[in-house]
Amino acid sequence: MIKLKNTEQVGRIRESCRLLAAMFQAIRPMVVEGITTLELDAWAEDFIRKAGGKPAFKGYMGFPRTLCISINEEVIHGIPKDRRVRTGDLVSVDCGIDLKGYFSDMAITLPVGPVTETENLLLTATRASLDSAVQAIRHGGRVRDVAQAVSEVIKPHRFGIVHQYCGHGVGFSQHEEPQVPNAPSLGPNPRFVAGMVLAVEPMINLGKAEVRVLSDEWTVVTVDKKKSAHFEHTVAVWEDRTEILTLTD
Ligand code: MG
Ligand code: MG
Numbered sequence: 001m002i003k004l005k006n007t008e009q010v011g012r013i014r015e016s017c018r019l020l021a022a023m024f025q026a027i028r029p030m031v032v033e034g035i036t037t038l039e040l041d042a043w044a045e046d047f048i049r050k051a052g053g054k055p056a057f058k059g060y061m062g063f064p065r066t067l068c069i070s071i072n073e074e075v076i077h078g079i080p081k082d083r084r085v086r087t088g089d090l091v092s093v094d095c096g097i098d099l100k101g102y103f104s105d106m107a108i109t110l111p112v113g114p115v116t117e118t119e120n121l122l123l124t125a126t127r128a129s130l131d132s133a134v135q136a137i138r139h140g141g142r143v144r145d146v147a148q149a150v151s152e153v154i155k156p157h158r159f160g161i162v163h164q165y166c167g168h169g170v171g172f173s174q175h176e177e178p179q180v181p182n183a184p185s186l187g188p189n190p191r192f193v194a195g196m197v198l199a200v201e202p203m204i205n206l207g208k209a210e211v212r213v214l215s216d217e218w219t220v221v222t223v224d225k226k227k228s229a230h231f232e233h234t235v236a237v238w239e240d241r242t243e244i245l246t247l248t249d
């Protein structure tokens with residue numbers, strides 16, 4: 001069942017989203033050569049708890065950490081550990097906050113030092129596909145408009161659009177209906193209506209679209225071991241516009 005939110009509830013979710021966006025703004029310059037993903041995770045958990053929030057991923061279905069950090073061929077759900085970030089890495093950071101029962105979700109992918117031209121293109125194209133997907137979400141439109149928008153941006157580059165994972169409703173919990181696929185799908189195609197809050201999150205691979213899960217039962221990697229990027233915003237659908245909630249002031 002799709003749970004719609006009223007204006008007051010969207011307001012509470014917006015507070016959660018703004019805290020999350022502030023966390024991302026602060027962590028961005030910390031993702032540099034030599035830092036471990038566990039150090040980033042500990043810093044993020046402290047930041048969130050000091051602001052009165054809870055790390056929404058920690059303990060969710062047994063996930064052990066605050067952040068998902070997925071490096072290079074890792075697509076999503078990477079577990080922070082003693083691995084050091086290196087120059088040339090593409091580091092995807094994904095996080096959710098539970099602020100007094102209202103949930104947010106956001107992800108960015110950062111290049112560490114100089115990366116190749118193709119990798120830079122992967123980052124800008126993935127970011128552009130998120131922007132395009134958000135613009136495609138309109139009251140009265142349909143879920144498949146997102147896949148159409150992502151495809152129009154990504155197809156010319158021949159990058160792989162991950163189809164085994166997708167965006168989702170969010171707000172009262174971390175994952176709600178509807179599913180919001182980034183690639184064409186034959187699944188449900190409900191209408192977007194005012195009051196929906198959605199996590200929109202294209203995952204784009206330099207190579208083929210296929211992914212698999214490592215033996216840690218969390219980390220999703222590309223099958224061809226080529227690098228991947230992931231950007232995510234939480235948005236609210238209003239009758240006359242779609243608002244990105246995960247922005248800083
Ligand atoms: Mg996320
Ligand atoms: Mg999400």
